[in-house]
Amino acid sequence: MSNDDITLTAGDAQVTVQPGNGGRIGGLSIKGAQLLRQRDRFGCFPMVPWCGRIRDGRFRDGATVRQMPLNSPPHAIHGTARDGAWRTARTTPDEAVITYDLVDPWPHSARVTQVVALTESSLTLTMSIETYQDSFPAQIGWHPWFNRTLGGTDVELDFTPAWQEERGDDHLPTGNRIDPKPGPWDDCFGMPDGVDVTLTWPGQLALKVTSPEKWVVVYDEQDAAVCVEPQTGPPNGLNTLPRLVTPLEPLEATTTWSWTRL
Template identity: 60%
Template sequence: MNALSNEEVRLRARGAEVVVRPGSGCRLASLRVDGVELLRQGAEYGSFVMAPWCGRTAAGRFRSGGEMYQLPVDETGHAIHGLVRDVPWRTARADERSAAFVRELGDPWPWSGTVNQLVELAEDGGSLTLTLGVETFGDSFPAQVGWHPWFRRNLGLGGEDARLEFDPAWREERDEHHIPTGRRVEPGSGPWDDAFGVPDGLSATLTWPGELELKVASRAEWVVVYDEQDAAVCVEPQSGPPNGLNSHTRLVTPISPLELSTTWSWRRHEPSA
């Protein structure tokens, strides 16, 4: 049984182990399968939560209910990846295979509410399910949720780099600030730092030939793929596209929270005879 901790929560099942650091944005710091690390290591990597928006909100501004709101911007001049990835969360409960975490929303977000993340390893150690929720107990507000995992491009076992397969319906054309223009274009070929529409839900496969296969599945209708770095491939299920607070409004109300899940499943490749 895991002790509740503000520093590190470890989940284990068969040959799989997950490390969550609630004090660092409820980030998944590690995902190991039979001793093989799948996530890029480092304080800003692993896999982090994006909420209450995903990607960039243009100039940090969005309109809701006739009011214009201003979010803090970074050096790009835009508000990026939400407000919860670098702040401490509270561990609500944890056992050997699952844990639940909570973070309150407030200033500089204009409304009060909570973000919740449930992390669950399957009993057979063959998959991990992450579930995000955003709730309000007062005024309704727009929101998005998503994950930004940094999967290692090479597992360091002497094999080839990862190959990504997915079949989006379209790619969002973006401007020089990486903000979607509203025009849908053919997916094209990578490398990418782009948002894609997957209206039937996300199904993506990362294959490290001869070593391991990992599937990322979600009912999310949007995914961002970022594979411009040599060290990692990011496959990011999202409830809406970048700048979605302006273009694809989803209201969180007291009777209609926002909830999204993703399941990562894997299998090791047997060595050739």
Template identity: 70%
Template structure:
């Protein structure tokens, strides 16, 4: 641990720094001394939980009850509450055999209306990082989503990154930035859009002559955001934006929600 506020994991010449006090976001990922994430307390890579992307007008229903989330991206609520929460480190280990890991949790609290626990696990090796996130309930069932929002640097000092993926469809985006419910053929970028990959998320970022990094997940949903000059975001998530309303996945006492994503890389 490099300071009271950061947890550092290392495997070979790969270094990962996590900030549990800043929403358990990845502050830094350095591969062979090269930083691959945009720096700053709003960037790095943060968890999206208990929802991903936007909720229309911040409102969702569970059965006949309607709930209102704070409109932190008016007129909508965006990216959950976990990124604004202080998480607790519960375990770290490894580091001697080219592998290191750390486990963090926090208890769901207001403004989220249900009680439960969120867990996030980081597993680092010299060639990959696996992130696993889970949500369990302490009582009532509720809809939830999990995902990750990494800000990969567009440029590592050479040519700009190239993005490679073959989605089956794109969720049509309305003027309100929410999916309309129509699936369309993928359009050329730039994007702030959700794509369907029913065989699992598989997106390759290539910085020519420097690094290739693959983002994979068993989830079929990924949001790609590349409208900013500094970074490109590839966001695997358990459901589409506004999914608490359009495609709710219930967390129940016998069926918690869990999702993993792996970033694997090779030097070019």
């Protein structure tokens, strides 16, 4: 039950899992090329028990209004689990299972489990939130920082969302759905048939990010990296589109990254 880094290998693909650093994926290298931006705050971190920003850090939990710390003033952002140390439940050469027990400031007891499964051509991340006590609203998502440049070529993004969530001046969805606009983006998109976004580094690699979930945030306002974030609801979703975790029904989500060498 340590939280030391874990290395998974399948063919020429290698993944570093960092339970002690917020349960994040610290690296994904394919044939020696590192796809994820390095350093402690990057890689790919889990967004749980909420994704993106909560307006003013407040959300309705039954009859109670909860206040989360304003770690991105005036909002609370990206959940609490990325700031904690996760534990390793089990590992094999190509799979790791890590867990995190939600603690204060989150008001409910629950266990988050993340399964990281690597093959020669794909990485699948599966996350669940389980409780044996009271029910509560929650979200699950992933926040990967993909390197913009690979082998000297810049990434190209290709996706066809059904709509874009109109973004207010406070960076939160207004509730209006609009036709997708050209980037640069820090925006949430709706893909009702499931998230499907392809990142292509011409001459190097094509990486497809898929998920049965219907929401994806795309962020490409940085020179160093682009983010493609599948999630179970939009930003501020604890208020606008809550998903309940109950003792009978955990919240579960999955995303797969599959790649083709060009």
